[in-house]
Amino acid sequence: MAIAAAAASSSSSLFPKYPCLSRNSPRLPQSLRFSSTIRAVTLQPAKSERNQTLELEGDLFSCPICYEPLIRKGPTGLTLGAIYRSGFKCRKCNKTYSSKDNYLDLTVISGLKDYTEVKPASTELFRSPFVSFLYERGWRQNFNRSGFPGPDEEFKMAQEYFKSAQGGLLVDVSCGSGLFSRKFAKSGTYSGVVALDFSENMLRQCYDFIKQDNTILTSNLALVRADVCRLPFASGFVDAVHAGAALHCWPSPSNAVAEISRILRSGGVFVGTTFLRYTSSTSLTGRVLRERILQNYNYLTEEEIEDLCTSCGLTNYTSKVQQSFIMFAAQKP
Numbered sequence: 001m002a003i004a005a006a007a008a009s010s011s012s013s014l015f016p017k018y019p020c021l022s023r024n025s026p027r028l029p030q031s032l033r034f035s036s037t038i039r040a041v042t043l044q045p046a047k048s049e050r051n052q053t054l055e056l057e058g059d060l061f062s063c064p065i066c067y068e069p070l071i072r073k074g075p076t077g078l079t080l081g082a083i084y085r086s087g088f089k090c091r092k093c094n095k096t097y098s099s100k101d102n103y104l105d106l107t108v109i110s111g112l113k114d115y116t117e118v119k120p121a122s123t124e125l126f127r128s129p130f131v132s133f134l135y136e137r138g139w140r141q142n143f144n145r146s147g148f149p150g151p152d153e154e155f156k157m158a159q160e161y162f163k164s165a166q167g168g169l170l171v172d173v174s175c176g177s178g179l180f181s182r183k184f185a186k187s188g189t190y191s192g193v194v195a196l197d198f199s200e201n202m203l204r205q206c207y208d209f210i211k212q213d214n215t216i217l218t219s220n221l222a223l224v225r226a227d228v229c230r231l232p233f234a235s236g237f238v239d240a241v242h243a244g245a246a247l248h249c250w251p252s253p254s255n256a257v258a259e260i261s262r263i264l265r266s267g268g269v270f271v272g273t274t275f276l277r278y279t280s281s282t283s284l285t286g287r288v289l290r291e292r293i294l295q296n297y298n299y300l301t302e303e304e305i306e307d308l309c310t311s312c313g314l315t316n317y318t319s320k321v322q323q324s325f326i327m328f329a330a331q332k333p
Contacts, residue, residue: 061104061233062234074086078220106232110225158327169238170192174243194222196225198227267331271328315332
């Protein structure tokens with residue numbers, strides 16, 4: 001990429017898709033930051049800078065089939081309006097993707113007419129309009145019985161783990177009704193937030209909440225339907241991934257964490273919360289009872305979660321446990 005001295009008067013033209021990237025943005029690689037004197041140079045970005053290169057020259061999303069960046073036709077930006085008025089097409093496999101009900105469908109099965117994919121009961125439950133409606137109207141509040149400290153405190157805890165990802169792109173996987181997606185967007189901490197879920201009804205509910213809040217209606221917050229085991233982002237592109245009360249609902253936690261590890265950049269952070277199957281203080285009788293009650297979900301122990309993160313290439317694992325609640329964090333080396 002060549003930068004000429006004549007371009008110094010119009011730095012915004014270098015970043016047409018992401019106006020949040022100013023000339024002093026900390027997320028830009030050192031080689032692209034502006035100084036008082038700009039000389040004509042040719043820059044060859046290193047592999048570690050691939051996410052910044054895609055952010056400047058390509059688009060945010062990738063095909064969930066082949067992971068090639070999608071060609072976008074329509075207005076630029078990450079706002080709900082811009083995504084809704086845009087069409088997307090894979091430059092390699094030619095599959096097209098479009099927005100529907102104010103969310104962008106980037107599932108492998110997007111657009112299919114004769115095939116319907118049914119997920120396990122733990123996943124299908126949250127595709128119900130009834131459950132989607134109830135999630136923030138009583139369902140989520142019951143989590144405090146298992147030790148969850150409440151959304152406000154969980155958000156503060158997560159923000160502490162995400163300090164190194166400030167100014168970057170955050171993906172809230174299995175976002176549900178967007179309880180935490182909205183908090184991340186309102187914080188102004190990130191250049192963009194992607195609220196991602198497999199449930200169409202959860203995303204519709206998420207949009208209903210967003211349109212009631214003018215402070216985030218036009219912010220860099222996009223709604224995307226996707227499978228956590230097939231995330232529509234290029235490898236090493238995302239700065240932070242959050243998964244609130246989600247891991248136990250995933251059909252394959254190992255595949256999901258491997259995908260999260262794939263899309264994280266070096267130094268990127270994954271933070272999740274879930275219910276533990278049991279803790280070291282749980283009695284033998286209690287363990288047997290919980291094993292029987294929770295057999296339809298992928299409830300793991302703290303040791304299993306750490307082992308899972310480590311086996312997927314993540315490091316610096318840490319966690320906080322309260323009753324059956326756990327918040328854990330791990331980093332891409």
